Every structure is written in C-alpha cells, then in structure tokens.
Amino acid sequence: MRHLLLFSVLVVWCGVFVYSHPKDDDFAEFEDDEEFETDVFEDGDSEDDDVSVEGEFDEEVEEDDFETDEDLDDSGVIEEDDDVEVETIDTEEFEDYTSGSSDDRKSDIKISESAVAQYSTWHWYYAEILMLLGLVCYLLNYIMGRTRNQSLAVAWLEAHLELLKANFTIVGDNGEGDSATEEELIKQSDNSYVLWSSGRQGCNSMIIQMKLQKRHDLLFLLMNAVRPNPDTFVVSVQLADHDMDNFVLAVSKKKSAVKMMKELSDIQNYCPERRSADKFNLPSSFVVLPEIHEAAMAILSHNTISSVFQRYEELIETLHISDQYTGVVDDMAEDDSGGVVVKIPERKIIFTYTAPRAARHGNMKSVEPLLRFLLQLIDRINKYRLSKEGRDKATKNRQRVAQNVQKLSHQQRQEAAQVRKEERKKAEKEKLLQETDPDKTRKWEEKEHKRALKKQSRVKQKLMRVG
Structure with missing residues (x-):
C-alpha cells in the first residue's frame, strides 16, 4: 500500500516537471521548409524553368519551345513534346501583369508569411494524462x-x-x-x-x-x-x-x-x-x-x-x-x-x-x-x-428511572397536545377571517371570551387552594 502511495506522488511530480519544462523545438521540422521556400524566390536564374511557387504563376516559357497554334486546345493548354502542361497567362485576368523577364517581375512579388501547420503533441494533454493515472491508482487501491x-x-x-x-x-x-x-x-x-x-x-x-x-x-x-x-x-x-x-x-x-x-x-x-x-x-x-x-x-x-x-x-x-x-x-x-x-x-x-x-x-x-x-x-x-x-x-434505581421515563413521556404528550390545540385554533381563526357573515364572527368571539373566563376561574381556584 505504501508503494502505491509513492507511485501516486511520483506521477504527480512527473506531471509538474513536464509542465514546467516544455519542449522548445516542437516546430523545428518546419524551419527547413521555410528556408527552402525563401531560396526558391531569391534564386531568379534557376536551371529548371518549369519550377513554380504555390499560389503564383509559372515561369515564362520561350516561344521556340511551343509548337504550332494547332496544338492549342480549348482549355488554353499547350502540350510540350515531353508531355509537360503549361497554362497560358490571361492578361485580362491579371491587370497589373506586364511582360518581361523574371528578374523584372521579381520585385513585384510579395511573399506573405502563412501560418505554419501545428501538430498536437502529448505535452498538450498532461492534465488528462494525470487524471487518467489518478483514476488508475484509485481503482488499483480499491481492488487491493x-x-x-x-x-x-x-x-x-x-x-x-x-x-x-x-x-x-x-x-x-x-x-x-x-x-x-x-x-x-x-x-x-x-x-x-x-x-x-x-x-x-x-x-x-x-x-x-x-x-x-x-x-x-x-x-x-x-x-x-x-x-x-x-x-x-x-x-x-x-x-x-x-x-x-x-x-x-x-x-x-x-x-x-x-x-x-x-x-x-x-x-x-x-x-x-x-x-x-x-x-x-x-x-x-x-x-x-x-x-x-x-x-x-x-x-x-x-x-x-x-x-x-x-x-x-x-x-x-x-x-x-x-x-x-x-x-x-x-x-x-x-x-x-x-x-x-x-x-x-x-x-x-x-x-x-x-x-x-x-x-x-x-x-x-x-x-x-x-x-x-x-x-x-x-x-x-x-x-x-x-x-x-x-x-x-x-x-430503587430502576424504579427511579422508570418514573423519570414516565414523567418525560407525559410531558412530551402534553407538549404535543398543546401544539395540536394551537394548530386547530389557528386553522379556525383563518377560516373565520375568510368568513363574510358577521353573525358567525360574533358567535365565535363570544365563545372564545367564555373559554378565557373559564380558564381564569380555574387558575384562581388553584391559587386559593394553594394559599
């Protein structure tokens, strides 16, 4: 059981260590791609004229490399002898396009830095991993x-x-x-x-x-x-x-x-x-x-x-x-x-x-x-x-305890009866307040007054007996 507790503490410590020391070179694999894309645009005299940059048009092709106009199909694609398809440039589509060499157009190209694709790693799920490990520890401890x-x-x-x-x-x-x-x-x-x-x-x-x-x-x-x-x-x-x-x-x-x-x-x-x-x-x-x-x-x-x-x-x-x-x-x-x-x-x-x-x-x-x-x-x-x-x-002790229990029971019965009596009076009073007949109200008040006088007379008789 002690080994299980030590294992739980070790798991928590490892999670804290991973969180406080994240990996700094998670996206190092993308740095070579960025350098490669930058070199493509800086090298204007590339040996292969057919290399194109994603999101831009292809390099200008020499007129001598084309065949006759009969090879031009309806889609505006000219087939070369080595089966390489090159799309023609529509000047109406590109309004600011001007003919010239690639060196002249190089300054007009603007390279925007696109967001690098980010792939998730296990470092992002340290909380979930710790939670799963905690559940596993709790389950093992329960069984053991x-x-x-x-x-x-x-x-x-x-x-x-x-x-x-x-x-x-x-x-x-x-x-x-x-x-x-x-x-x-x-x-x-x-x-x-x-x-x-x-x-x-x-x-x-x-x-x-x-x-x-x-x-x-x-x-x-x-x-x-x-x-x-x-x-x-x-x-x-x-x-x-x-x-x-x-x-x-x-x-x-x-x-x-x-x-x-x-x-x-x-x-x-x-x-x-x-x-x-x-x-x-x-x-x-x-x-x-x-x-x-x-x-x-x-x-x-x-x-x-x-x-x-x-x-x-x-x-x-x-x-x-x-x-x-x-x-x-x-x-x-x-x-x-x-x-x-x-x-x-x-x-x-x-x-x-x-x-x-x-x-x-x-x-x-x-x-x-x-x-x-x-x-x-x-x-x-x-x-x-x-x-x-x-x-x-x-x-004698058992008789004393039995008497105390009887007194306690009698006292609790009296208290319960008094509570029920008060609740009954409260219900009658609420019913009387809802009554609109003045004769019934007067009769109820007279009844309560007689009950109060009778109670007072009983108290006076008890006091006279005591005196």
Whole structure:
C-alpha cells in the first residue's frame, strides 16, 4: 500500500516537471521548409524553368519551345513534346501583369508569411494524462484494499474458529434458509464483516463485528497516515434473564468514557459517577463506571481479569456489562401521541478491542486470548449474585428511572397536545377571517371570551387552594 502511495506522488511530480519544462523545438521540422521556400524566390536564374511557387504563376516559357497554334486546345493548354502542361497567362485576368523577364517581375512579388501547420503533441494533454493515472491508482487501491480487508477477516476467523467451535454449537450462520450454515462471514460493506454464533450455556448468542480500516478508500489512507485509525472488533453477547443479576458496569479508556456517558442511556441513568481504575487493580489509563460498587469489586478484582487488562492495555477499549441496555440516546422513538416509546431493555455484554500491528499483517492469533477472556467473563457473571443491599439499591434505581421515563413521556404528550390545540385554533381563526357573515364572527368571539373566563376561574381556584 505504501508503494502505491509513492507511485501516486511520483506521477504527480512527473506531471509538474513536464509542465514546467516544455519542449522548445516542437516546430523545428518546419524551419527547413521555410528556408527552402525563401531560396526558391531569391534564386531568379534557376536551371529548371518549369519550377513554380504555390499560389503564383509559372515561369515564362520561350516561344521556340511551343509548337504550332494547332496544338492549342480549348482549355488554353499547350502540350510540350515531353508531355509537360503549361497554362497560358490571361492578361485580362491579371491587370497589373506586364511582360518581361523574371528578374523584372521579381520585385513585384510579395511573399506573405502563412501560418505554419501545428501538430498536437502529448505535452498538450498532461492534465488528462494525470487524471487518467489518478483514476488508475484509485481503482488499483480499491481492488487491493478490498482484497486486503477480506483476507484479514478470513484470517481472524481461521485463528478463532477452533475456540468458537469448542464453545458454540453454531458458528457463522447467515440467517438465511431453513438449515443453519457454518463458518460464513456476513459482509456488510468492504470494511465491515459480521460473524454470528449461538448454542452456548450462559448466553443466547454472540455477534462479532469486524470494523476494519477503509483500505479501499485512497482518501482515507491519506488521512490515516496523519491520524491512524486501527482495526476494531466489537463483540456483543446476548444474555438471558436468569444469566445475569441486575447491575450496570462499564470499564473504558478515559476518552471513550466521555463518549459513553453522552450517548448510552443506561450509562447516563445508572452510572453517573466515574471511579479511578487503581482501586480495582486496573491500569491507570482506564476509568470505571459502576452502578453498584460491590458488583464492580467482585468482577474486576479477580486476578485473571486484572491481568488481562494489564497485559492488553493498549488494545482494550471498552467493556460494557448491563441489564438495562437500550442503545443510544438518539434512538428513542416517539409514538403517535408524542410520547416516548419505552424500549425493552436487554442484558448484554459488549467488549471492544483493537488489532495490534502484528494482527494487521495477518497474524490474528495474537488477539485470541481476548476472546478467551470474554468467554471466561461470561461464566463469572452467570455465577455472581448481588447481596440483599445491592439488590435493594438496584431495584430503587430502576424504579427511579422508570418514573423519570414516565414523567418525560407525559410531558412530551402534553407538549404535543398543546401544539395540536394551537394548530386547530389557528386553522379556525383563518377560516373565520375568510368568513363574510358577521353573525358567525360574533358567535365565535363570544365563545372564545367564555373559554378565557373559564380558564381564569380555574387558575384562581388553584391559587386559593394553594394559599
């Protein structure tokens, strides 16, 4: 890929060099012709009297060279013995023509400089050539990048296939047809692949999404040289209700933690505080977002988990464990009445990590311990149960969030009803302005006045009750 970039830069440099150093002697071939034409007119005593200049008349022919008048045909052409045709000069056509020698008429001939014929050369099409070369480079990069991403996805599957088959019954089903398929990657785009697995105790299914670099995009490669963007793997595990207790926990890099708190609704509602990772025996580059402190200590303080985080500190991005996962905050839809559609929460484990430099060259065995770590984490979460205090706290948190959602939904319904009411009033008023009957106008004004008085009386009653 680097060789292709260097080739593109070399092509651009060659185009600039050609443009700045044009060829100076493109029309040198025409200089000999011009000199030849000038010599013809300067040499008045040429040996061959039959030589003529283009655009002028022939040299005068001696009378002794002609035959009798009988050889003159209707076209005014006299045939010589050596079959050379010479046209006679019509004095009426040439008004200023005077007989005499060629030396006397030489001064009357005016030679005009005609435009020299210009033939196009490849120097004139340097812009088109550069454009074609750029398109060829882009096409080659697209083919090479797409092939490279596909080979990396296949290499990852081959490196993890044995581990996946040992833990799941179905590996690589595409969801099409009545019978299940195996070892098949679902291609979402040229840089995104998905692998679905199912049939393991402790979880319903596991989806692995490979978000590779856009190697098929030449512009992305240039931007990636300035700001590297590594290959990312997102593993999402779907848990059943009895496979996990009620708690939310997240471990993330400091930069990613800010993004999670802004985008994910369960992190916003249940994990408002950030804790230092040093308290949980994790590297200082991570941040812990716990709902219940005892759950975070019980899961993260285990020697196996802490050792994996310390060993693969540069690769691990986020670990999200939640029984209230509803997706991104912007995905909250509204119903017909304007209220918030409450999504059914899911129990999920989402683990995100990047590929090291060795894995980018096809050595995907180096990231296999991370998937093995996630499978061990699933078993540990299935076995863990909260204490009575932890369960009470989790129940109160979920009741509080449910009440907030109901209040928000009720408020949005009221706002939507108020908007519809204002629109209906506006439509009635516009219809009344178009009405020409004064009785209907008076009745509408009286109706609005009674409605305003009734509203004022209600407000006064509320104020008296409060007082």
